[in-house]
Each structure stands twice: as structure tokens, then as C-alpha cells.
Amino acid sequence: DTEVTQTPKHLVMGMTNKKSLKCEQHMGHRAMYWYKQKAKKPPELMFVYSYEKLSINESVPSRFSPECPNSSLLNLHLHALQPEDSALYLCASSQELAGGPPDTQYFGPGTRLTVL
Amino acid sequence: AQSVAQPEDQVNVAEGNPLTVKCTYSVSGNPYLFWYVQYPNRGLQFLLKYITGDNLVKGSYGFEAEFNKSQTSFHLKKPSALVSDSALYFCAVRALVTGGYNKLIFGAGTRLAVHP
Numbered sequence: 727d728t729e730v731t732q733t734p735k736h737l738v739m740g741m742t743n744k745k746s747l748k749c750e751q752h753m754g755h756r757a758m759y760w761y762k763q764k765a766k767k768p769p770e771l772m773f774v775y776s777y778e779k780l781s782i783n784e785s786v787p788s789r790f791s792p793e794c795p796n797s798s799l800l801n802l803h804l805h806a807l808q809p810e811d812s813a814l815y816l817c818a819s820s821q822e823l824a825g826g827p828p829d830t831q832y833f834g835p836g837t838r839l840t841v842l
Numbered sequence: 843a844q845s846v847a848q849p850e851d852q853v854n855v856a857e858g859n860p861l862t863v864k865c866t867y868s869v870s871g872n873p874y875l876f877w878y879v880q881y882p883n884r885g886l887q888f889l890l891k892y893i894t895g896d897n898l899v900k901g902s903y904g905f906e907a908e909f910n911k912s913q914t915s916f917h918l919k920k921p922s923a924l925v926s927d928s929a930l931y932f933c934a935v936r937a938l939v940t941g942g943y944n945k946l947i948f949g950a951g952t953r954l955a956v957h958p
Contacts, residue, residue, distance in 0.1 A: 732885075769886065782945065818886075827874055828944035833886040834885050836885045
């Protein structure tokens with residue numbers, strides 16, 4: 727099974743709201759990722775967790791706050807977002823992050839976020 | 843710096859005809875290359891990857907890709923296109939970042955339209 731699940735599928739929020747995106751995988755993967763994808767564009771990496779520790783932060787604004795409570799879960803906390811943050815947010819996981827050739831990343835279906 | 847280029851925004855092909863979606867790359871060190879497909883409002887689905895070994899890589903749904911080191915290309919191919927293959931295709935290359943971590947650099951994407 728190569729399934730990554732994400733909730734919610736759609737989210738509409740105002741600029742003063744606080745919300746969270748959730749991602750879950752049960753493949754035993756130790757690396758988990760957050761990507762942002764604008765329409766008709768490639769995914770852009772935001773954060774990477776390796777063994778539940780933040781390994782890569784691609785200079786993402788602090789209004790996005792990731793959290794990895796355990797090896798199967800990844801959250802993205804959202805606060806004071808801007809309309810330009812509206813996008814598809816994708817979660818992915820892979821077996822391992824460092825120390826050799828890259829493992830395949832498996833993606834979830836994404837959360838479509840609209841900021842009003 | 844690692845990069846990947848997909849020179850065609852869109853590829854049109856008739857159902858039953860062979861299809862090719864082009865990808866060229868620029869890396870320092872060994873190239874690790876991936877193809878993903880994305881259907882509307884969905885996450886990315888892994889198709890195939892080249893890590894080492896045979897230059898012809900076979901993947902999911904009848905797709906294959908040919909790794910050509912001299913031309914720095916990794917074109918995606920399928921002998922007989924289906925209408926259901928119509929989607930957005932992304933080529934990606936591995937980039938090493940600080941700490942020895944792997945990340946993927948995606949091309950801009952190519953929209954494949956298969957006409958009945």
C-alpha cells in the first residue's frame with residue numbers, strides 16, 4: 727500500500743483564521759514533506775521532516791508552521807495567511823531522506839486551500 | 843546546480859499512437875530522475891525512476907523512459923496512447939542539499955492531451 731491521506735480535501739479560511747492541514751501515512755516512511763502547488767505549476771518544496779525532525783525549511787514564511795507529532799503524522803498549521811497563499815498543498819512521504827540515492831516520494835491527494 | 847527542463851508545454855497525440863514527453867536535466871554527480879503524473883485536482887502519482895542500471899526503465903500503466911547520458915535526457919514514452927493518459931506530467935531530478943539530504947527539483951510540467 728502506497729497511500730498518503732490528507733485532510734481536509736478543501737479548506738476556505740479568512741486571513742485572521744487559524745487552521746491546520748493533516749497528513750498521514752502508514753508505510754513506515756521516515757521522511758515526510760509539505761509542498762505548495764499553484765495552478766498549472768510544479769510543486770514547490772516547503773518543509774521536510776526526517777525521523778520526526780525538521781530537516782529542510784525552504785525559507786517559508788512563519789505563518790506556515792509544520793509539526794510532526796509522530797512518524798506517521800504531519801501537520802501544517804496556518805495562521806494569518808494571505809490570499810496569495812491559496813494553492814494546493816501536497817504532502818508526501820518516502821522511506822528515507824539522506825545517505826544514498828533518493829527513495830520514491832509518494833504523494834497524497836492534496837488539500838485545496840482558499841484564503842479570502 | 844541541478845535543474846530539469848521540459849521543453850514542451852503541451853503534447854497532442856491521437857489515441858493509439860506512440861507518445862513521447864521530453865525531459866532534459868543538468869546535474870553534478872550521478873543523475874537520479876523521476877516521472878510523475880497528475881490528474882486534475884489530484885496529487886502526483888509516481889510512474890517510474892532511474893537510479894542506476896538499464897537505460898530503459900519500465901514503469902506503471904505501460905509507460906517507460908529512456909535514460910540517455912550523452913544527451914542528458916530522460917524522455918517518457920508509451921507505445922500506444924490512451925485518452926485516459928491525458929494529464930499533467932512532471933519530470934524531476936534529485937538535488938543534494940546541506941546535510942546530505944535529498945530533495946526533488948521538478949520541471950515545469952507538460953500537459954498531454956490524447957484525442958480519440
